[in-house]
Amino acid sequence: MKAHLTRRYRFSASHRLNNAEMSAEENRATYGKCNNPHGHGHNYALEVTVSGPVDDRSGMVCNLGDLDGFVERAVVARYDLENLNTLEEFAQAVPTTENLCIEIFEILQRGFHLAHLERVRLEETMMNSFEYAGGNELRK
Amino acid sequence: MVYLTRKAEFSASHYYHNPEFTPEENRRVFGKCNNPHGHGHNYTLEVTVKGEVDPRSGFVVDLKQLKEVMHGEVLEAMDHRFLNKEVPEFFTRIPTTENLAIAIWQRLETKLQQARLHRVRVYETADLFVDFYGEA
Numbered sequence: 153m154k155a156h157l158t159r160r161y162r163f164s165a166s167h168r169l170n171n172a173e174m175s176a177e178e179n180r181a182t183y184g185k186c187n188n189p190h191g192h193g194h195n196y197a198l199e200v201t202v203s204g205p206v207d208d209r210s211g212m213v214c215n216l217g218d219l220d221g222f223v224e225r226a227v228v229a230r231y232d233l234e235n236l237n238t239l240e241e242f243a244q245a246v247p248t249t250e251n252l253c254i255e256i257f258e259i260l261q262r263g264f265h266l267a268h269l270e271r272v273r274l275e276e277t278m279m280n281s282f283e284y285a286g287g288n289e290l291r292k
Numbered sequence: 293m294v295y296l297t298r299k300a301e302f303s304a305s306h307y308y309h310n311p312e313f314t315p316e317e318n319r320r321v322f323g324k325c326n327n328p329h330g331h332g333h334n335y336t337l338e339v340t341v342k343g344e345v346d347p348r349s350g351f352v353v354d355l356k357q358l359k360e361v362m363h364g365e366v367l368e369a370m371d372h373r374f375l376n377k378e379v380p381e382f383f384t385r386i387p388t389t390e391n392l393a394i395a396i397w398q399r400l401e402t403k404l405q406q407a408r409l410h411r412v413r414v415y416e417t418a419d420l421f422v423d424f425y426g427e428a
Contacts, residue, residue, distance in 0.1 A: 155390045156423040201423075206394065209310055210321055211386030216420070217323060 156270060157213045158201040161223055163232035166193040167247040191235060196249075197275040198227065200260065202267035214267035222264045227256055249276040253284045261286065295410055296352045297340040300362050302371035305332040306387040309376075330374055335392075336415040337366060339400060341407035353407035365399040389416045393424035401426070 168191035169183040179187045186192070200223060204213045230239075236247035245251045253274040260269050271285040283290055307330040308322035318326045325331070339362060343352045370379055375387040381395040397412045415421040 153394050153424070154427040155393060156425075157390065158421050158423070160419040206388075206390045209312065211308065211388035211391045213390055213422075215321065 153206050154203060155206050155213050156201055156203045157216075157219075157267070158199050159216065159219060159223070161198045161200070161228055162195065163198065163228045164193060164195045165231050165234050165236050166191045167236040167242075168192070169246055169248060171246050191237065194249075194276050196231075196252075198223075198256065199273040199275075201270040201273070202264075203270045204267040218266050219264070223260075226259050226263055230259075249274055249280070249282050250284075253282040257284045257286055293342055294345050294352045295340050295342045296355075296358075296407075297338050298355065298358055298362065300337045300339075300367060301334060302337065302367050303332060303334050304370050304373050304375050305330040306375040306382070307331065308386050308388065310386060330376070333416050335370075337362070337396065338411075338413040338415075339396075339409070340411040340413070341404070342410040343406065343408055353404075357405065358407060361400060361403045365403055366396055369399075389414050389420065389422040390424075393422045397424050397426055 167186075168188065169186040170179050171182070174182065200219070202214060202219065206213060231252075236242050236252065239247075241255050242251070253272055256274065257269070257272040260272065269286070271283055271290060273281055273283045275281040306325075307327055308325040309318055309328065310321075313321065339358065341353050341358065345352055373379060375382045375392070377383075379387070379395070381398075382391070385391050385395075393412050393414045396414065397409060400412070401409055409426060412424045413421055
C-alpha cells in the first residue's frame with residue numbers, strides 16, 4: 153500500500169529581495185519592505201513529503217532517521233542562520249521563498265533516493281507558504 | 293466535487309518491533325521506538341471525504357454519521373490504548389504512523405454510507421504526518 157509521509161523542519165535565515173536588472177525605483181515598487189538594503193530574516197518551516205509502498209517488514213515508507221539525516225545535512229545546515237543572498241544558488245536568482253522552495257526540492261531530488269519525493273512546502277511566516285512538486289500538479 | 297475534513301484526537305502508546313529481526317536489527321531500524329515498554333503520542337486524525345453537495349440538505353455528508361463512525365471505529369478502539377496489544381491490526385503489523393493511517397482507512401471505508409473517503413491523515417506529532425489515499 154502506498155502512503156505519503158510528511159516531515160517538518162525549521163531554519164532561520166535572512167534575505168533581501170532585489171533584482172540587479174531593475175532600477176532602484178522598480179525594485180522598491182516590486183519588493184516593498186523586502187527591498188530594504190540590509191535585509192531581514194524569517195523563521196522558515198519546511199515540509200518535505202515523500203511517498204512509496206509501506207515496507208512489510210519495517211512498516212515504513214522510509215526510515216525517518218535517513219530522511220532527517222539527509223535534510224539536516226543538505227538543507228538545514230546549508231541555510232540555517234545564513235544570509236541567503238550570499239549563497240551560490242542566489243548569486244543570480246532573487247532569494248524569494250518561491251525560488252528557495254524550488255532549490256530545496258532540487259537538492260532533495262538530486263540526493264535523496266530512499267523514497268519518491270512528492271513535494272516541498274515552505275512557510276516563510278505563519279501567513280504565507282509556497283509549494284513545489286517539480287512541475288507536477290499538487291495532489292488534493 | 294466538495295471535500296470535507298473532520299478532525300479528532302486520540303492518545304495511544306506503541307512500540308516498533310519485528311519478531312523476524314534480530315535484537316540488533318530491531319534496535320538499528322527502529323531506534324528508541326523499539327523500547328519494549330512503549331511510548332505514547334497525542335495523535336491528530338483528519339478524515340477527508342468527498343462528494344457532490346446534496347441540493348436538498350446542502351451537505352456533502354451527514355456530519356453526525358461521520359463523527360459517529362470515527363468515534364466508534366477509531367476513538368473507541370484506539371484512544372488510551374497500547375496499540376500493539378489492544379488493537380487487532382497491530383498484533384501482526386507494526387503500528388507505525390503509515391500502518392495506522394491504512395488501518396483507519398480500512399475501518400472507515402466499510403462503515404461510511406454516503407461519503408466517499410478521499411484521504412486519511414494521521415499526525416503523530418506536529419512535525420510528522422502520513423497521508424493515505426487508499427492506493428494499492
